[in-house]
Amino acid sequence: MKNQEAIQYEIIYSKIKNVYIQIKDGKVFIKAPKRISKKELEKIIYQKSDWIQKRLENSQQKQERKKLYTEEQFKQVVEKNAKELIQKTGLIPNKIRIRDIKYAWGSCSNNKNITINFKLIKYSEEVIRYVILHEICHIRYMNHSKDFWNLVRHYMPNYKQVKKELII
Numbered sequence: 001m002k003n004q005e006a007i008q009y010e011i012i013y014s015k016i017k018n019v020y021i022q023i024k025d026g027k028v029f030i031k032a033p034k035r036i037s038k039k040e041l042e043k044i045i046y047q048k049s050d051w052i053q054k055r056l057e058n059s060q061q062k063q064e065r066k067k068l069y070t071e072e073q074f075k076q077v078v079e080k081n082a083k084e085l086i087q088k089t090g091l092i093p094n095k096i097r098i099r100d101i102k103y104a105w106g107s108c109s110n111n112k113n114i115t116i117n118f119k120l121i122k123y124s125e126e127v128i129r130y131v132i133l134h135e136i137c138h139i140r141y142m143n144h145s146k147d148f149w150n151l152v153r154h155y156m157p158n159y160k161q162v163k164k165e166l167i168i
């Protein structure tokens with residue numbers, strides 16, 4: 001068990017039934033029901049301390065990530081990989097844009113417009129390539145079905161390994 005004292009957290013009491021633990025910007029926030037006793041709450045935090053520690057480390061590493069390219073270089077990496085993957089898969093997007101988006105690494109709309117998250121500027125070319133491939137494969141399958149993942153694997157056999165980097 002990790003040293004619980006080391007974990008700094010903020011407790012937010014509200015009208016909820018369960019305890020929620022949130023890691024944001026390298027900090028731990030605990031949402032708890034108003035009626036919970038301090039002892040009960042401490043027990044929950046203690047039980048979850050390994051999980052919290054792990055998430056906290058990931059969150060802090062994410063904050064420390066540095067840009068690996070200039071904006072122009074990043075644009076070129078996206079363009080180059082998109083071009084190659086379009087040729088390989090024969091799946092043609094309508095448009096590929098780079099935007100700073102909040103909740104995803106990339107997206108593909110029904111109109112085949114692909115958006116790649118600008119935050120990927122902090123990731124290796126392999127990771128960027130994976131995100132582009134993922135979105136291009138959505139042109140054929142607008143879901144995360146088995147067929148979808150088989151298609152991704154076909155063009156990037158080690159995608160599971162590459163994908164792991166995106167958690168951090």
Ligand SMILES: [Zn+2]
Pocket residue numbers: 134138143144
């Ligand atoms: Zn997807």
